[in-house]
Amino acid sequence: MSDPHLSGNSAVIRLENVTQRFRVIHDRPDTLRALLTTFLRHRVSYHDFDAVKNVSLEVPQGQMLGLIGSNGSGKSTLLKIIAGVYRPTAGRVRVEGSVAPLIELGAGFHHELTGRENILLNGLLMGYSKEEMREREQSIIDFAEIGDFIDAPIKQYSSGMHTRLAFAVATEVDPQVLILDEILAVGDDAFQQKCFARIQNFRQAGKTILFVSHSMQTVIEFCDRAVLLEQGSVVADGDPTEVAGVYHTLLSARLHPLVHAGAE
């Protein structure tokens, strides 16, 4: 994982001119019959669009970065590129150290398996060994407050229990980089407090955190830096309060175009 360009540089995540292009095929032929039809007609209708456009970003060790932007602005795509789920169409990606590669918490859960089995499976999916997961099992169960339900299939869990377990698994495994995508919207207040306490511990331990949220208040309160994405490009980068301000201006300009035009 060593890179001569990065030695002496504290950037844990470095993106250089990253572009992720998707081809949107209108009614993609996903059966052979449809393929034959389109082939005979000599016509495939599609358009390309770049979900992430030429983004360059460096995140130093220990920073908590808030990613903000409206739906479809490319936040999740960017996170998936960093997590290694997508290989970008163009550009360079460097991520040092282990990333908790879960975009959505509990992505690896199978509802027929018990909580205990899911802890193991999820850990293995994230690249940890069975032994490492066995060691952490009890503290995961304790943190998630699952109790006796741990040996029941997780389809019987309440959504709160599900999220608590997922959060516990993702954070107990001690990744270098933690990706949190809109997860704190669920769970009751008491558990949210616990989550934030844990996130604070992560920060104190010098971990890098990528945090996606639509709650500007949370971003301002917790993040060291915020990045605003709009249609796949970085439009603002810096102090969370200022970036949140830019975002609000952007939103209100979109909502009340006439008011703004009149003001200018």
Next chain:
Amino acid sequence: MLIADFTRLPLLGGRHDPDLETCALKELVVESYRFRQLIWALALKELKLRYKRSVLGFLWALLNPALMMLVLTVVFSTIMRFGIPHYAIFLLSVLLPWTFFSQSLSYAVESIVSNGELIKKVKVPKLVFPVAAVVSNIINLLLSFIPLALLVGAMRHPFYPTWFYLPIPMLALIIFTLGMTFFFAAANVYYRDVAHIVQVVLSAWFYFTPIIYAVDMIPPNRQWLFKLNPIIYVINGFRLAVYYGQLPKWPSVAASFICAFVALFIGFGIFRKYQDEFVFYV
């Protein structure tokens, strides 16, 4: 629906993983070993879900072939007489490996698509899914030989020392199955028809393979046609060892391994080439 661009922008290096610059087969072995615990857990999950909520649970892995054997024995010893002594053993010695092959393929062809939600969210080597599907069927294959051994005992068919040869054709069969599995699992990501085609191909393939009949029942002028069937060599090894108590001739063994490795090279080669695109199609 979102899919990736095939005509990539000029790659400015992309994500360059030096570990991937090795040959395909080495990558397969190294990655499978690195993720062995995950593969094993996925295989066990598969079995667990298959026998979930059944009273007898895992016992079905044993009972299923045992009951099938009982039916076959009754049918072929009383109703349809072929004039082949101990026909049930004759049949089962190759039907069990065939069942492994066809079940692995049926399960694994969907393995990438059915794990699509996972692939979209977690960075995980794609090969673990087809491999796990095959591994879960290997467990079934090994278990199914227990009732076969019991049947051999019950019918007073001799236990030949050539039983000890069985790991060799099993190895060739597993390699061949993996190769086919990789190819069809990858193809099914792009065209979901593949899963249905596989079923048709498997049932046709079954009748064109000497499973219910013997190789020497094929008319001599058609023998060459059957020699093109890549699975015939490995299947033959099972029958010779269990039923006839003979070892296959070395060209036949060589042919079985050549077919197996050719299937693996092509199958995994294609799988590996397209695996980074899967996430856009599942």
